Amino acid sequence: MIAHYGYKDAQGEFYITIDTGKCVDCEGKPCIKACPGSVFIEEEDPYGDEVVAVDDLKRKKIMYECAPCKPTRDRPPLPCVVACPHGALSHSW
Amino acid sequence: MITAGIDVGNRNIKVVIMKEGKIASRLAGTAGFEQREVAFKLLASAMADAGVTRDEVAHITATGMGRNALDFADSQVTDVTAAARAAAYFFPGVTTIIEVGAEESRGIKTDGKGRVLDSAINEKCAAGSGSFTESMARALGMELDEFAQKSLESTVQIPMNAQCTVFAESEVVSLIHQSTEKKDIARAVHDAIASRVSSLVRRVKLEGEVALFGGMAYNPGFCKSLMDKLKVDHLKIPEQPEFADAIGAAIVASKRAA
Amino acid sequence: MVEEKLEYWRWTESSHVDSDRDWRDARVITLGIDVGSVSTEAVVCLDGELYAYNTIRTGANSPDSANLAMEGVFAKTGLTLEDIHYTVGTGYGRVNIPFADKAITEIACHGRGAHYMGGPTIRTILDMGGQDCKVIHINELGKVTNFLMNDKCAAGTGRGMEVIADLLEVPVTEIGERSFDIDEEPPAVSDICVVFAKSEAMARLKEGWSKNKVIAAYCRAMSERVCSLINRIGVEEDFIITGGIAKNIGVARRIESILGVKARETTFDSQIAGALGAALFAYTLVTKKNKG
Known part of the structure; x- marks a missing residue:
């Protein structure tokens, strides 16, 4: 399942996309620990697979939650994207 | 030198008259639907308050989201630049x-x-x-x-x-x-x-x-x-912080007039 | 005498029972409850087939709303909670349903429910709820393959439509029809924040626009907004619109015209998709358990 967590508002589109099919066999799910804002959680999806999702409490303010990793200048690579061994994670902004 | 800065927001319009680098008068009003007319009237009142005539005003710079609506302004400047100039003036x-x-x-x-x-x-x-x-x-x-x-x-x-x-x-x-x-x-x-x-x-x-x-x-x-x-x-x-952008615009105006 | 304030946002609550069937003949009876921010639905399935449903406006808290919706179905069918084999809760209040055996996300439930409502050829679901908007892709089994949700901002949701109904003092159920009662389609209100759109609508009225024209401009803004969401993951046919706003033809038709895709017609109340999916998941869970 391709899951798009986040929102679109008047300021733009702010989605974290997770290809959950790639999470199923991922050992330790390192993206969860890599995120300084604790944005990710592990959960069982409705079809019985252990996957990574974006915490409900963070989803609606994801632009703000992710802001510390996204300075307007000299942006370093995103820690969550770097940590994911399967290339399952991406950000829309 | 005398200049004017006008900040045309969606909600309010603010006008500042500056005389030799000092604020001579400031005035705010509700924008309404006729931004240009409101701004023009506010400018006239602000000039009267400062005791200056239109001919003495060397340059008028508009800022704010509605800045392009003011055909009587001599130039425009973005809100961000206006705020930066005001910050350098105050602090x-x-x-x-x-x-x-x-x-x-x-x-x-x-x-x-x-x-x-x-x-x-x-x-x-x-x-x-x-x-x-x-x-x-x-x-x-x-x-x-x-x-x-x-x-x-x-x-x-x-x-x-x-x-x-x-x-x-x-x-x-x-x-x-x-x-x-x-x-x-x-x-x-x-x-x-x-x-x-x-x-x-x-x-x-x-x-x-x-x-x-x-x-x-x-x-x-x-x-x-x-x-x-x-x-x-x-x-x-600063004192009356809502006037910062208008003040910044008036400062830009004095640079442009010089 | 104090005149009661009219509630322009109020939509029609509905209920239905399949009178051709008797639940006493069923082997497995399951219940699905969808507690949304605005409406709560209860659906009963007999052996994995839709039997009865009831929709109400969500009250002050989730447990009471769930109870009320359920009692509505029970009152019309004579069922009691003891007759139900399994209950799945979904929606925003899903974790606060005291009698539910399991909670499942609304994305999965909507996928499953729409698959039943529109048939196995449905690939894209647009669900426009009270406080959110979802775009869901499903496969031929009703399993979600891709989804995107917007529940952060009121633009593009039922709540956003209620704001404009209240402002214009037009019942929300009339918005759709009235939005086409115009000479020419006006440009959309340009701002996509409901708060700013409201100020813009007020400005248009002052300029002399008719209420219908303002409604049309607002419906168009909402449709454009929703289509830009859909375009993020694309639309694959067959396409279906569910949720309360599906009943608003002012938005539904405009979405179809912008996307160039016709939405599938369904005989069911478009609001029950989530609860229906929940009841179907409940059926799968019971039958799996019995087999195991």
């Missing part, structure tokens, strides 16, 4: 500027001498601006002043989950139903907007002292929440 050396108006908010990074290095802006979502506080005060049935003051009395931090003004109104109503104290709701509202504004600022990097411009600077509840979020112990706020 030379200060490089981090926050501006929170009725319908927009900004974080600006400058070189401390009026030049913009970077900015992050929210201008299309009501939840990130002063109008958020107004809607919430209305939902609580409080005057804005009372709402701002009450917030300071709160000792409890409760989270607001809604990130949208429309949804936040319902959330405030349900908080009232749960008998949450008004002062705590007021604080939650100010904390929420302060956290949105501070994330804008963090994107341009927080460094040294922080200047706060815009009408929200009058709100002590918001200022307190913002200081907490930014982890700073004071904010540099």
Whole structure:
């Protein structure tokens, strides 16, 4: 399942996309620990697979939650994207 | 030299007349639908207050979202540049500027001498601006002043989950139903907007002292929440902070006239 | 005498029972409850087939709303909670349903429910709820393959439509028809924040626009907004619109015209998709358990 967590508002589109099919066999799910804002959680999806999702409490303010990793200048690579061994994670902004 | 700066916002229009680098008069009015006419009348009154005639005004610079509507202005400047110039005028050396108006908010990074290095802006979502506080005060049935003051009395931090003004109104109503104290709701509202504004600022990097411009600077509840979020112990706020952009525009005007 | 304030946002609550069937003949009876921010639905399935449903406006808290919706179905069918083999809760209040055996996300339930409502050829679901908007891709089994949700901002949701109904003092159920009662389609209100759109609508009225024209401009803004969400993951046919706003033809037709795709017609109340999916998941869970 391709899951798009986040929102679109008047300021733009702010989605974290997770290809959950790639999470199923991922050992330790390192993206969860890599995120300084604790944005990710592990959960069982409705079809019985252990996957990574974006915490409900963070989803609606994801632009703000992710802001510390996204300075307007000299942006370093995103820690969550770097940590994911399967290339399952991406950000829309 | 005499110049004028006009800030044409969606909500209000502000005019400043500057004489030899000093503010000679300032005036604000509601924008309404006829921005040009309102601005023209305000300018005439401000000139009268300053005791100057139109011929003596060397240059008029307009700023704000409606700046292009003023055909009588000699030039235009962006809000961000105007704010940067005003910061250099009031607080030379200060490089981090926050501006929170009725319908927009900004974080600006400058070189401390009026030049913009970077900015992050929210201008299309009501939840990130002063109008958020107004809607919430209305939902609580409080005057804005009372709402701002009450917030300071709160000792409890409760989270607001809604990130949208429309949804936040319902959330405030349900908080009232749960008998949450008004002062705590007021604080939650100010904390929420302060956290949105501070994330804008963090994107341009927080460094040294922080200047706060815009009408929200009058709100002590918001200022307190913002200081907490930014982890700073004071904010540099000029007298009548809502005139900052108009003052910046008048300063730009004097450079352009010279 | 105090005149009661009219509630322009109020939509029609509905209920239905399949009178051709008797639940006493069923082997497995399951219940699905969808507690949304605005409406709550209860659906009963007999052996994995839709039997009865009831929709109500969500009250002050989730447990009471769930109870009320359920009792509505029970009152019309004579069922009691003891007759139900399994209950799945979904929606925003899903974790606060005291009698539910399991909670499942609304994305999965909407996928499953729409698959039943529109048939196995449905690939794209647009669900426009009270406080959110979802775009869901499903496969031929009703399993979600891709989704995107917007519940942060009121623009593009039922709540956003209620704001404009209240402002114009037009019942929300009339918005759709009235939005086509115009000479020419006006440009959309330009701002996509509901708060700013409201100020803009007020400005248009002052300029002399008719209420219908303002409604049309608002419906168009909402449709454009929703289509830009859909375009993020694309639309694959067959396409179906569910949720309360599906009943608003002012938005539904404009979405179809912008996308260039016709939405599948369904005989069911478009609001029950989530609860129906929940009841179907409940059926799968019971039958799996019995087999195991």
